[in-house]
Amino acid sequence: MKTSSVTKLKKQENYIGYLFASPWLIGLIVLGIFPIFMSLYFSFTNYNMISAPTWVGFTNYRILFTNDDLFWKSLGNTVYHVMIAVPLGIIVGIALALLLNSKVKGMSIYRTMFYLPNVVSVVAMTLLWLWLFQPNFGLINQLLSPFYKLFNLEPLGWYLDQNMSKMTLILMGLWTAGGSMVIYLAQMQDIPVTLYESAEIDGAGWFKKTIHITLPLMTPSIFFNFIMGLIGSFQVFTIAYIMTNGGPSRSTYYYAYYLFDKMMNDNAMGMASAMAWILLVMVLIVTIVALRLNKFVFYLGEET
Amino acid sequence: MKKIVIGLCLVLLGVFFIGCDGGTSDRVIIDFWHMSPVGSESFSATKQIINEFNESQELYTVKGTGFGFWDYWDKIAVAISSKTAPDIGFSTIDDVPIRAEAGVLYNISDLIDADPDGIDIEELYQSQLDFATYEGDLYALPFTATTRVLYYNLDMFAEVGLTEADVPTTWEELHTVAKQLDVDEDGVIQQLGFDPTYGNATYHGYLWQCGLDFFDDDLNPTLNTQKHIDVLQWMIDFNSEYTRNQLVAFGDANAMLGINVFAGERVAMIVEVDGLYQIIQNAGATFNYGVTSIPLPDEDGVRVNWGSGFSVELYDNRKNEEDQKAGAWEFLKYLMSKEVQKEFSTANGWLMAHQEAMEEVAEGNTIMTRLLEEVAYARDKRYVAYAPSWHGNDWQPYYNQALNRELTAEQALAAARANYLQKKENWEATH
Numbered sequence: 001m002k003t004s005s006v007t008k009l010k011k012q013e014n015y016i017g018y019l020f021a022s023p024w025l026i027g028l029i030v031l032g033i034f035p036i037f038m039s040l041y042f043s044f045t046n047y048n049m050i051s052a053p054t055w056v057g058f059t060n061y062r063i064l065f066t067n068d069d070l071f072w073k074s075l076g077n078t079v080y081h082v083m084i085a086v087p088l089g090i091i092v093g094i095a096l097a098l099l100l101n102s103k104v105k106g107m108s109i110y111r112t113m114f115y116l117p118n119v120v121s122v123v124a125m126t127l128l129w130l131w132l133f134q135p136n137f138g139l140i141n142q143l144l145s146p147f148y149k150l151f152n153l154e155p156l157g158w159y160l161d162q163n164m165s166k167m168t169l170i171l172m173g174l175w176t177a178g179g180s181m182v183i184y185l186a187q188m189q190d191i192p193v194t195l196y197e198s199a200e201i202d203g204a205g206w207f208k209k210t211i212h213i214t215l216p217l218m219t220p221s222i223f224f225n226f227i228m229g230l231i232g233s234f235q236v237f238t239i240a241y242i243m244t245n246g247g248p249s250r251s252t253y254y255y256a257y258y259l260f261d262k263m264m265n266d267n268a269m270g271m272a273s274a275m276a277w278i279l280l281v282m283v284l285i286v287t288i289v290a291l292r293l294n295k296f297v298f299y300l301g302e303e304t
Numbered sequence: 305m306k307k308i309v310i311g312l313c314l315v316l317l318g319v320f321f322i323g324c325d326g327g328t329s330d331r332v333i334i335d336f337w338h339m340s341p342v343g344s345e346s347f348s349a350t351k352q353i354i355n356e357f358n359e360s361q362e363l364y365t366v367k368g369t370g371f372g373f374w375d376y377w378d379k380i381a382v383a384i385s386s387k388t389a390p391d392i393g394f395s396t397i398d399d400v401p402i403r404a405e406a407g408v409l410y411n412i413s414d415l416i417d418a419d420p421d422g423i424d425i426e427e428l429y430q431s432q433l434d435f436a437t438y439e440g441d442l443y444a445l446p447f448t449a450t451t452r453v454l455y456y457n458l459d460m461f462a463e464v465g466l467t468e469a470d471v472p473t474t475w476e477e478l479h480t481v482a483k484q485l486d487v488d489e490d491g492v493i494q495q496l497g498f499d500p501t502y503g504n505a506t507y508h509g510y511l512w513q514c515g516l517d518f519f520d521d522d523l524n525p526t527l528n529t530q531k532h533i534d535v536l537q538w539m540i541d542f543n544s545e546y547t548r549n550q551l552v553a554f555g556d557a558n559a560m561l562g563i564n565v566f567a568g569e570r571v572a573m574i575v576e577v578d579g580l581y582q583i584i585q586n587a588g589a590t591f592n593y594g595v596t597s598i599p600l601p602d603e604d605g606v607r608v609n610w611g612s613g614f615s616v617e618l619y620d621n622r623k624n625e626e627d628q629k630a631g632a633w634e635f636l637k638y639l640m641s642k643e644v645q646k647e648f649s650t651a652n653g654w655l656m657a658h659q660e661a662m663e664e665v666a667e668g669n670t671i672m673t674r675l676l677e678e679v680a681y682a683r684d685k686r687y688v689a690y691a692p693s694w695h696g697n698d699w700q701p702y703y704n705q706a707l708n709r710e711l712t713a714e715q716a717l718a719a720a721r722a723n724y725l726q727k728k729e730n731w732e733a734t735h
Binding site for chain 1: 378381382384385388402403406408548552553556557629672691692693696697700702704705708710723726727729730733735
């Protein structure tokens with residue numbers, strides 16, 4: 001008798017729990033799970049967003065892999081971006097954190113300054129850099145003009161030069177390295193001072209302490225930023241959309257941009273959905289491979 | 305305290321219900337989407353036009369919703385696909401058949417047959433009506449018209465001793481005159497006579513003038529003839545004394561500052577849309593200028609320019625909304641009437657589809673009159689289902705590579721053609 005009333009009470013509590021969680025659950029189902037499965041369905045259809053979708057099986061996937069040059073071109077651009085932007089972002093983030101992990105007067109102001117770009121919207125940031133990188137009257141080329149004159153060089157074309165455009169966008173992205181810097185900084189300050197003290201007694205200088213203590217103990221946050229950077233970089237879109245329109249000569253035409261164009265310009269929602277699922281699988285595979293690097297990550301306090 | 309809270313709740317509830325009622329409960333609400341959002345210059349005039357209709361009605365109330373031009377297209381596309389489209393709204397006229405085929409538009413011809421005096425179709429341009437026709441019936445009406453013309457700066461002409469009589473009519477004359485108007489200092493362009501890639505000039509526009517096109521009648525890409533190469537080469541070589549970087553930089557610098565190169569008196573001649581007239585007017589520019597037809601390749605060239613316009617359409621959300629349909633038709637008749645077309649033109653600076661209305665608006669205005677003359681020679685681009693953005697996204701990278709001399713004109717055209725062929729093949733595989 002007693003057991004049954006407890007069970008009843010548990011059930012009741014469960015119902016109440018679900019009731020309280022329902023706004024979120026409904027949101028998850030309606031705005032999350034349903035669109036995900038619909039996009040999977042659309043990826044097997046021809047759907048122009050006006051007429052009803054018609055089933056085409058794996059045709060969209062077959063076309064993308066075997067008869068779509070732009071698919072491979074955009075994927076190549078994206079992989080280039082990922083391979084340079086992610087490591088560079090980590091290096092700059094760590095460098096900033098190392099720089100700002102000292103006891104200099106007004107350090108909190110410097111930290112805030114480096115973090116500030118992260119609160120600026122991507123659109124505003126891109127427009128700002130569009131002006132800065134403008135090859136003819138942009139501030140960057142103005143500052144570099146003595147250097148150009150000295151070595152008798154042509155001013156750099158930045159985002160208007162197809163050989164430099166991808167690098168320009170990557171450099172621009174480094175402006176927000178302050179975001180990851182905060183994470184590195186937090187972890188740096190978690191490193192026990194005793195480790196540094198014993199290293200100093202052993203005669204270690206700043207460089208040795210950084211290589212043998214700071215960096216190894218920062219691997220969890222480096223690993224975290226690496227994984228997040230990978231996932232984010234595969235989806236690069238906004239900066240190219242605003243700054244270069246995918247050009248010049250499709251040099252910044254990234255995967256997500258092509259996906260967007262498939263949907264908005266070609267009215268091919270089915271093909272765009274197939275591209276989204278291919279991207280998901282690619283990111284999953286890359287992430288799973290990247291997770292294998294976990295064995296090189298040193299977690300402080302972990303038993304070995 | 306409890307009483308105060310309950311009292312406040314009741315007041316809020318009352319306000320909510322009053323707000324919902326809106327005082328039009330006995331009328332059918334007609335949703336109308338337009339491009340004059342709150343805060344835009346044309347908002348008040350558009351609202352006034354809607355209010356005037358509502359005041360004249362006992363059965364219907366039009367509820368206008370304005371979106372900015374760039375937001376509008378995504379909004380309407382999503383609304384159509386989710387069957388929540390407004391009862392009446394604007395769209396692009398070249399792809400009306402796509403929506404008609406999908407059954408999301410009401411047949412306008414049926415409505416005209418039932419109410420023959422409702423709209424004076426004779427006042428609309430036949431070329432625009434053709435675009436709005438699907439299987440012999442109208443599924444939309446042209447609401448606005450656009451055209452492209454050559455704008456020329458007479459003050460700059462005068463500085464080098466040229467007059468309006470020297471305004472070029474052929475490509476050869478255009479080159480000769482343009483070169484007299486170029487000004488550079490130490491290799492830096494200060495003023496440019498003309499550039500065929502500036503403004504709203506397009507490669508397909510120049511092709512049309514030569515009797516050529518991107519696609520044949522079966523929508524197979526052409527582009528592989530010597531004539532196609534020659535036209536592109538002419539565009540590339542027009543200002544060959546300057547590098548592409550110089551030309552782009554000159555145009556780009558002005559564009560980034562939000563200045564049209566012609567309105568900013570940096571180029572002497574430019575091919576631009578009719579909207580530039582409004583820009584010059586709004587900027588309060590004081591220089592002397594004129595407009596004329598885009599110069600022809602030679603005496604055998606075709607007088608044609610790329611013109612388009614918004615269509616006005618009645619959306620069928622497949623919910624048997626007969627009252628809404630009837631109300632939307634009433635409002636459509638009102639929108640297409642001469643007086644309202646004139647009001648829209650004045651409010652937005654648009655060229656409207658109603659010819660007589662525009663003639664009255666343009667009366668005594670030389671520039672407007674010339675712009676209207678060119679509308680008669682305007683032709684819209686064809687809708688190509690396998691490459692709806694054939695003139696934009698699909699073509700631009702090859703075009704830019706040719707202009708930058710990264711590819712020869714022949715290579716760029718061959719690459720573009722290969723891309724269209726691949727798109728066509730892929731489209732056919734899924735349709």
